Amino acid sequence: MSGYGRTQDASSRHDARNVTLLWLLASAIMTPIVVFVFGPHLPPGHGSNEAAGQVMDNTVLLATATPIALGVLVFIAYSLWAFREREPHLQADGAALRGNSSVQFWWIVATTTVALSLSGYGITRLLETGAGGGQGPEPIALPPHASSALQVQVIAQQWQFTYRWPSFGGVETREIELPAHTLIEFNVTSLDVIHSFWAYQLGVKADANPGINNIAYVTTRGPLAFEVRCAELCGVWHGYMYNGGQVVPRAAFASWIARERLRYAPATRNLTPYSKTYFPEPQRRAG
Amino acid sequence: MSGYAKRAVGTAIVTAAVVAAVVLYVALYLTNVPGSVAATSTRAGAQLYLATVPEAERSDPHPTWVSFYAVNATAGDWRHVTTYEVPANSLVRMTIYQFDSPSGLRNPFISQVAGTVGGVMTLDGKVTRAIPPEAASHAFAIPQLGISVPLEGVEEEAKNACEHAPCSLANAHRTISFVIHTPGKGLYRWQCFVPCAAGFIQGFGGPMQTVGYMGGFLKVV
Numbered sequence: 234m235s236g237y238g239r240t241q242d243a244s245s246r247h248d249a250r251n252v253t254l255l256w257l258l259a260s261a262i263m264t265p266i267v268v269f270v271f272g273p274h275l276p277p278g279h280g281s282n283e284a285a286g287q288v289m290d291n292t293v294l295l296a297t298a299t300p301i302a303l304g305v306l307v308f309i310a311y312s313l314w315a316f317r318e319r320e321p322h323l324q325a326d327g328a329a330l331r332g333n334s335s336v337q338f339w340w341i342v343a344t345t346t347v348a349l350s351l352s353g354y355g356i357t358r359l360l361e362t363g364a365g366g367g368q369g370p371e372p373i374a375l376p377p378h379a380s381s382a383l384q385v386q387v388i389a390q391q392w393q394f395t396y397r398w399p400s401f402g403g404v405e406t407r408e409i410e411l412p413a414h415t416l417i418e419f420n421v422t423s424l425d426v427i428h429s430f431w432a433y434q435l436g437v438k439a440d441a442n443p444g445i446n447n448i449a450y451v452t453t454r455g456p457l458a459f460e461v462r463c464a465e466l467c468g469v470w471h472g473y474m475y476n477g478g479q480v481v482p483r484a485a486f487a488s489w490i491a492r493e494r495l496r497y498a499p500a501t502r503n504l505t506p507y508s509k510t511y512f513p514e515p516q517r518r519a520g
Numbered sequence: 521m522s523g524y525a526k527r528a529v530g531t532a533i534v535t536a537a538v539v540a541a542v543v544l545y546v547a548l549y550l551t552n553v554p555g556s557v558a559a560t561s562t563r564a565g566a567q568l569y570l571a572t573v574p575e576a577e578r579s580d581p582h583p584t585w586v587s588f589y590a591v592n593a594t595a596g597d598w599r600h601v602t603t604y605e606v607p608a609n610s611l612v613r614m615t616i617y618q619f620d621s622p623s624g625l626r627n628p629f630i631s632q633v634a635g636t637v638g639g640v641m642t643l644d645g646k647v648t649r650a651i652p653p654e655a656a657s658h659a660f661a662i663p664q665l666g667i668s669v670p671l672e673g674v675e676e677e678a679k680n681a682c683e684h685a686p687c688s689l690a691n692a693h694r695t696i697s698f699v700i701h702t703p704g705k706g707l708y709r710w711q712c713f714v715p716c717a718a719g720f721i722q723g724f725g726g727p728m729q730t731v732g733y734m735g736g737f738l739k740v741v
Contacts, residue, residue, distance in 0.1 A: 390626060390713075392663070392711065393661075393663045407634065408666075424627055425715075468728075469729045469735070473663070499631075499632045500628070500650060503632070503652070
């Protein structure tokens, strides 16, 4: 090896050490800030156990991404500074680019480890309670005491959500109120096209498909105002397909549902028997 | 004038023309809003007359589509408008002349009147809280305000049925009246909830997916 080669290798090692030290320093400072300062404020908030779980998931993802992003930024910043052209009047080629099998090997090991770890984490979290997502008609991620959950049927149609309560005489309501500190089983279906029931602050999102019962679980916490939106483009008034909901103390919920049963008694008499899905008739004018 | 100056002037003219065209397009887009019909003022409050018909006027771009109209039925004045202007924080009496036959509701829940004063409507003069779901021809609903009124259809075999707008009160029809209390100023969309679009998938295409037929806005001013 020539003397020039040895000098260049020593310089490379020096640069690698500098970049690594700067990266470790930046990561040591920024990662705790991301976890402890930004983490608690990440969406969708702490309105339910599932929403709080999603905040934790987002924090884990951000904490993992922070050192990776810092690695890229530190390398770019260091390169701009350390490898700048110091003698612009000289017209000379830079150092030759060479492959480095050691760097390539560890790059593959590191990225594979990160990807597989996050994948494992995601699968584990999904299998715990479903993470607030729709699990189809036969959910496999059952929360404890799932059989005693309060059932709420979400009926989507162009363009509004209504809610049916099998535990309360099968009454259907326009509004939704939920009791605090209660396990809820949402049974989501549609009467026409594909919609999606997205209760943002509760951390629930489940597609509403015609003829399918899509089940999602959520455990409410304290009183909360939440928003329900359709998250599937479903026609001309899709943007208006939303309504608000409330998580209220259990006594307040009992009063509310009693009032709703009285209020919608005439409609309840006209309803078809409660079912997990509906294939509504008539469709006299359908093409 | 030198060649350079000519090119500069030409470039400036073309640039100005392009900018003017873009500004004109944006201005026309921003100011092009659907026409509206204002509720008439009476001693009893604001009053709005609407009608539903099985088919629009023959001169309409979609003459076979079902549609709402704003009407002065006695004067024979029919306007194909679905944006209705009403005063804020007021009682507004709405009367809908229903000339169409039943389609039936996909969700029987909508068979109940909701959000009107007293939770009722009058159907041909009779106070009504709900109708048989299969008898519904259309609905007038403003989901944001919790207002929903099912509109019962005329009998399939009714004599003298109206085929297309404009209709006459001599044609078979139902008269539905109700009163709503308007909220503060704002734009609230309304729609029909009956799958009444003949010939479209599940009856929910065409006029149900096009503002100006079975949906529009309540402009509260």
